[in-house]
Amino acid sequence: MVIQTISLVIQDPPDMNLQDFLKADMLVPKKLLHEMRMSKKVTVNDDHPLWTKPLQSGDRITLPIFPERVEPQATAMPVDVLAEDEHLLIVNKKAGVDTHPSSETDHLSLSNGVAYYFQQTNIQAKVRHTHRLDKDTSGCILFAKHAMSGAILDKLLAERKIKRTYLALVEGIMKTKQGTIEKSIGKDRHHAQRRRISPSGQRAVTHFKVIKEFSSENLTLVELHLDTGRTHQIRVHLSSIGHPLFGDTLYGAKNKYHRHSLHAWKLAVPHPFNDSTITAEAPLPKDFGPAKLSLT
Structure with missing residues (x-):
């Protein structure tokens, strides 16, 4: 699931211009916003915009997704995908695996495996985990597939709108x-x-x-x-x-x-670009507790 652009239609006039809307509502980081302006690839109603002009109801904004170097280092390992679309990925982490590399020489974390998954599915993006789990904790972890998605998901987590x-x-x-x-x-x-x-x-x-x-x-x-x-x-x-x-x-x-x-066990994520909710459930692993217990 690879995308090159994001299209948005303004429903209610935000009473701000394009640059302020992208910064305040879309949470586009300053560096990425500068890159968008310089690229000349942002359009409003299929035309190159005047960035200081107020947006109107019905305006269609198209934003580019810039390819990035995939990092950290990709390592071939199984990745248990629970839910996915063009903007985000939810993975089931095994116990005993770090969420991200613990050192420069560690290439066996879940993030290394997701980097390999990105490479195999032609997703040119840095691996961004929205939250993390302890090494011995198993279950759902959320990743963003590009910088804009990552910024919005970070805010949703800070606002406690992502339910775990x-x-x-x-x-x-x-x-x-x-x-x-x-x-x-x-x-x-x-x-x-x-x-x-x-x-x-x-x-x-x-x-x-x-x-x-x-x-x-x-x-x-x-x-x-x-x-x-x-x-x-x-x-x-x-x-x-x-x-x-x-x-x-x-x-x-x-x-x-x-x-x-x-x-x-479960993760419910408000979608960063529409009104839907992405949900995932990671079944209890066999090593969750003593083998003789019936946990279901």
Whole structure:
């Protein structure tokens, strides 16, 4: 799915000129906006526009998509595509894989695999992940296919319009079956990789609901929604109420396992260029928890 231009029709006059509209409404970055102007490829109603002229209802704007160098380095690996169109891509990440390269010599991240997918499907774009997942967290990750899509998706995420649903297997039987954890999170001065509850940290809000209990194993399956996206937010919040993720020894789990049991289950993304919503669901992987549990 490769596109070279984006066409938009102005429905309600935005009371601004073309340049201000692209900056304010379309979130075109300054460098890209300059490139568009210099290219002479932007048109309004199929004509070269006067950039300072106010836009009118019914105006049709056509914007170029510039080819980019595909980066990071492409690595041939399977990529499990859950949803896709010309502007975005949703991929199911396996546990044990980094979202992006951890160093200059790391070429085995999901982003390296998506770069290969871009090459194979003739998408000439930098790999842009809108959000990320911890290495041992599996599930849905959203990528943009070009710079304009990336800018808009970043804003939608910041405005909490992209809805993410997680599943977690936690230690202990949760007495409270549904609720909200609102505790600020900051860095742990004594451990570079850890985060901790901190009154001076960033505001963090997690909503949870118990889905299933496993009394004999002393484990609970929980559904979670986030109002914020802090580093290790779910892991820190659940640990703070005495229910660390199964296998998450960094945050106090008693059970050792090759991964922590957190999965980005569902993703609902408002489309960056129309009124539709793109949805995806990543099935629970077989290694999500102990093999003897029936999680469905």
